Amino acid sequence: MRVVVVGGGVAGLVAARRLALRGAAVTLLERRERPGGRVARGQVAGTVVDTGAESFAVRGGTVRGLLTDLGLEADLVDPAGSAWVALGNRTVPLPAGGVLGIPASPLADDVRRVVDWPGALRAYADRLVPVLRVGRYDRLGPLVRGRMGQRVLERLVAPVVESVYGVDPDEVEVDAIAPQLNAAITATGSLSAAVLRLRSAAPAGSAVQGVRGGVARLVDALLDDLERFGVAVRTGQEVLGVHPEPHGPGFTVVTPGEDLETDAVVVAADGAAAFDLLRDAAPTVAELPRPRPAVSRSVVLAVDDARLDAAPRGSGVLRAPSFTGVRATALTHVTAKWAWVGAELPAGRHLLRLAYRGPDEVDPAAVRADASALTGLDLPEPTDRLDTVWVDSAPPLAPETRAIRAALDAAALPPRLAVTGSWRTGTGLASVVAGAEAAALALEPDLP
Ligand SMILES: Cc1cc2nc3c(=O)[nH]c(=O)nc-3n(C[C@H](O)[C@H](O)[C@H](O)COP(=O)(O)OP(=O)(O)OC[C@H]3O[C@@H](n4cnc5c(N)ncnc54)[C@H](O)[C@@H]3O)c2cc1C
Numbered sequence: 001m002r003v004v005v006v007g008g009g010v011a012g013l014v015a016a017r018r019l020a021l022r023g024a025a026v027t028l029l030e031r032r033e034r035p036g037g038r039v040a041r042g043q044v045a046g047t048v049v050d051t052g053a054e055s056f057a058v059r060g061g062t063v064r065g066l067l068t069d070l071g072l073e074a075d076l077v078d079p080a081g082s083a084w085v086a087l088g089n090r091t092v093p094l095p096a097g098g099v100l101g102i103p104a105s106p107l108a109d110d111v112r113r114v115v116d117w118p119g120a121l122r123a124y125a126d127r128l129v130p131v132l133r134v135g136r137y138d139r140l141g142p143l144v145r146g147r148m149g150q151r152v153l154e155r156l157v158a159p160v161v162e163s164v165y166g167v168d169p170d171e172v173e174v175d176a177i178a179p180q181l182n183a184a185i186t187a188t189g190s191l192s193a194a195v196l197r198l199r200s201a202a203p204a205g206s207a208v209q210g211v212r213g214g215v216a217r218l219v220d221a222l223l224d225d226l227e228r229f230g231v232a233v234r235t236g237q238e239v240l241g242v243h244p245e246p247h248g249p250g251f252t253v254v255t256p257g258e259d260l261e262t263d264a265v266v267v268a269a270d271g272a273a274a275f276d277l278l279r280d281a282a283p284t285v286a287e288l289p290r291p292r293p294a295v296s297r298s299v300v301l302a303v304d305d306a307r308l309d310a311a312p313r314g315s316g317v318l319r320a321p322s323f324t325g326v327r328a329t330a331l332t333h334v335t336a337k338w339a340w341v342g343a344e345l346p347a348g349r350h351l352l353r354l355a356y357r358g359p360d361e362v363d364p365a366a367v368r369a370d371a372s373a374l375t376g377l378d379l380p381e382p383t384d385r386l387d388t389v390w391v392d393s394a395p396p397l398a399p400e401t402r403a404i405r406a407a408l409d410a411a412a413l414p415p416r417l418a419v420t421g422s423w424r425t426g427t428g429l430a431s432v433v434a435g436a437e438a439a440a441l442a443l444e445p446d447l448p
Contacts, residue, residue: 003443004029004253004262006239006277009037010429011421011436012268013222014066018440019266020229027262028231029255031238036219037270038422039429044351044386045302047344049334050215051388055079055208057430066433067211070221075212079337081314085114085159086374088322093314094156097199100178101160102144103152104196111156119151126190140177141170147191159318163330163355165427166294167397176397212340215429242267242277244414251417264416264443268436271394271401271423278419282411291400294392297356299367300334302384306348307377311336316353317374327362328354331374349383359389394423418442 001024005016008030016028034040038052056063067076083094095103095110103111106123115123126147137143140161144153153169161169165177174181184194211217226233241254242265253260267274272290279286315337318330334351335342341351352371356362362370364385372379394401401423408419418439422428425435 002262003264005266007268008035011432014436015266015440020231026231028233029237030235041216042386044300045384055210062434084313084317086319086323099195101156102195115151122149123152159320163318243280266418268421285407288404291394291398294395295359296390299354300386301352301382308350326370326373328370330355396427
């Protein structure tokens with residue numbers, strides 16, 4: 001069976017590998033010159049670092065299993081240290097053991113250090129006041145505010161949700177960001193007990209891992225496998241259309257250079273491109289309102305300052321809304337978090353990665369001031385800097401993306417057409433890899 005995979009991000013690469021392993025004749029078409037999508041690398045201070053994804057969630061074991069199959073098991077590494085949160089008047093470690101920043105034990109010392117006694121006592125009321133109506137809260141912000149109070153929302157949940165997912169807790173649906181939370185609340189009778197239940201179900205150890213040399217090695221290893229399995233990887237090839245044959249099975253895949261006839265297609269392009277490509281195969285989906293793209297900028301600075309050797313902010317800092325005067329939403333202390341990066345640089349040299357919302361340039365003085373404020377040190381002029389702008393054309397948590405996803409689930413797609421990628425299966429490599437494997441599996445009954 002001939003299969004064309006559209007898009008060479010991790011979703012497309014994983015689907016192509018799985019299908020080739022099962023004997024399909026696979027062609028992968030990637031718009032850019034380099035596959036990998038939002039898993040990419042760049043150079044700063046003479047060192048190669050991840051500029052997109054830098055870790056993966058260990059839940060489910062899917063990514064770890066893939067990396068093991070690809071021969072990278074010996075290079076899997078745990079991050080060092082944990083994150084801090086910058087509040088209006090102080091910067092403190094984020095409590096351990098929560099879900100989306102929601103604490104399981106509101107009176108614990110590490111929670112009190114962030115929300116103080118009044119905030120902790122207010123949060124503890126969650127244990128005392130019964131949950132009145134099942135499914136009462138559909139947005140995360142009102143749920144947390146109602147059960148645990150404003151301080152927990154502002155100082156713990158907002159920093160995590162805004163920096164990790166780029167969304168406002170007041171706007172995001174509980175079922176979208178934490179699909180098991182509502183059921184756990186109903187089962188346990190409170191929000192904190194629900195968090196405890198979800199945490200107990202999670203495996204012990206680090207929630208995320210990285211790869212020595214960078215997560216971008218996943219892309220190299222996938223490409224090596226694709227070459228070994230005879231997959232034709234064509235870069236610089238933008239797919240313009242995917243047209244199901246009007247009579248009988250098969251598709252025509254249109255590129256600027258040629259039209260490809262194929263038996264099956266996996267659309268693994270990111271959101272907006274996928275919606276365009278589904279115009280023929282799923283017209284109702286393609287016509288739905290588009291989500292607003294989420295644009296972000298990451299800035300990696302190289303700084304020579306031995307005071308950073310002590311990792312004064314652990315693996316990095318998330319900014320609470322009350323920490324004003326700084327535009328960056330988070331700072332990762334790359335050389336502290338990933339020992340392999342630290343080992344590549346001379347003593348006293350550090351890499352700090354700052355995250356910004358929107359594509360706007362950030363002038364050097366402002367970035368340095370943000371890094372200083374978030375680390376609590378008056379940092380010297382950086383010796384190098386690397387900027388990357390990222391566009392997520394269909395943020396998975398946006399209501400419009402969710403509506404398109406639901407319509408796609410309900411649509412009768414032509415047989416032998418699979419659609420995958422983070423907009424469909426959820427942000428993050430754990431969801432993307434599992435979703436791509438499932439998409440390939442869905443085509444497998446047709447394989448020889
Ligand atoms: C700054 C940043 C940090 C992140 N950090 C993490 C992290 O630490 N851990 C984690 O798990 N996740 C992280 N993520 C998320 C993770 O990177 C993504 O969820 C994942 O890489 C998405 O993979 P994908 O294949 O679905 O999409 P993409 O990587 O976007 O790939 C889609 C591909 O399709 C191609 N394409 C689009 N249209 C066409 C067309 N018409 N024809 C041909 N090709 C086309 C694109 O060029 C692209 O290569 C991060 C993302 C960013 C931006």
